[in-house]
Amino acid sequence: MTVTWTTRYGASPAQLGRMGTEELRSEFLIPGIFAPGEARMAYTHVDRMVLGGIVPTDASIEIGDGAEVGTATLFQAREGGIANLGTGAGTVTLDGQAFPLGPRDVLYVGRGAQEVTLASDDAGNPALFYLNSVPAGADLPHRLVTQAQSKAVSMGDEAKSNKRTLRMYIHPEVMPSCLLLMGITDPAPGSIWNTMPPHTHVRRMEAYLYFGMSEDDRVMHFMGQPQETRHLVVAGGDAVLSPAWSIHMGAGTGPYAFVWGMTGENQVYQDFSPVPVRDLR
Numbered sequence: 001m002t003v004t005w006t007t008r009y010g011a012s013p014a015q016l017g018r019m020g021t022e023e024l025r026s027e028f029l030i031p032g033i034f035a036p037g038e039a040r041m042a043y044t045h046v047d048r049m050v051l052g053g054i055v056p057t058d059a060s061i062e063i064g065d066g067a068e069v070g071t072a073t074l075f076q077a078r079e080g081g082i083a084n085l086g087t088g089a090g091t092v093t094l095d096g097q098a099f100p101l102g103p104r105d106v107l108y109v110g111r112g113a114q115e116v117t118l119a120s121d122d123a124g125n126p127a128l129f130y131l132n133s134v135p136a137g138a139d140l141p142h143r144l145v146t147q148a149q150s151k152a153v154s155m156g157d158e159a160k161s162n163k164r165t166l167r168m169y170i171h172p173e174v175m176p177s178c179l180l181l182m183g184i185t186d187p188a189p190g191s192i193w194n195t196m197p198p199h200t201h202v203r204r205m206e207a208y209l210y211f212g213m214s215e216d217d218r219v220m221h222f223m224g225q226p227q228e229t230r231h232l233v234v235a236g237g238d239a240v241l242s243p244a245w246s247i248h249m250g251a252g253t254g255p256y257a258f259v260w261g262m263t264g265e266n267q268v269y270q271d272f273s274p275v276p277v278r279d280l281r
């Protein structure tokens with residue numbers, strides 16, 4: 001079992017405007033988060049979010065240690081969401097309590113969980129567990145939210161190639177948390193754009209994890225201040241950090257889906273500032 005950690009520091013808006021491709025990628029992209037038999041964890045100084053890709057195969061993987069976040073256990077002062085993005089099922093066990101996760105199910109992990117063990121039902125078709133974790137101010141009970149229990153919202157316009165279904169999992173209307181929000185968005189067949197209109201939400205940062213892509217396709221993910229945007233070319237299994245002041249939107253060269261995770265001062269989904277596309281630069 002391998003558990004590795006990397007760190008991302010982010011940047012100021014002015015710094016971002018001066019960054020070349022490699023520097024931008026090193027601060028805002030977490031490439032290839034899923035690797036068989038590994039837990040690849042990233043600590044980000046963008047609102048202290050922890051992201052992780054955990055792919056247990058023959059053996060289970062334990063991620064409860066807190067050394068990298070400065071506490072006795074990972075969830076001593078944190079809550080989290082764990083989504084299964086694979087086609088195989090798996091189980092997350094929190095202090096002896098087992099939660100079976102089918103494809104597209106999400107487990108809310110409340111503050112205080114100590115032993116956190118992840119296992120796949122079939123090593124040949126492992127679960128792909130994806131974690132978002134943020135600091136929390138209260139102990140809330142762990143809870144599994146299945147895909148059927150998520151709240152689906154249809155949005156966008158087929159004529160503008162941005163029709164999509166957004167599913168809310170960790171959200172006040174479905175599974176209340178302290179400050180974590182988490183869900184999955186699927187563009188409709190033939191629609192390529194996500195997050196239209198592009199927007200900022202200066203009270204919440206966001207992390208994207210793109211998945212369900214062929215090896216040959218890429219998403220062109222846009223970020224930065226509205227008047228000075230940059231792009232990242234993103235493959236399936238890559239995560240992108242979007243600071244609160246950054247616009248976010250993306251267009252894929254083929255089918256894709258993505259997990260959005262957010263944290264900040266509030267969980268008001270409509271608290272965002274749209275930017276007309278014609279004003280982007």
Ligand SMILES: O=C(O)C(=O)C[C@H](O)C(=O)CO
Binds near residue numbers: 164166195196260272
């Ligand atoms: O396609 C979308 O629209 C989204 O998925 C919305 C993002 O999650 C978002 O930016 C929420 O603020």
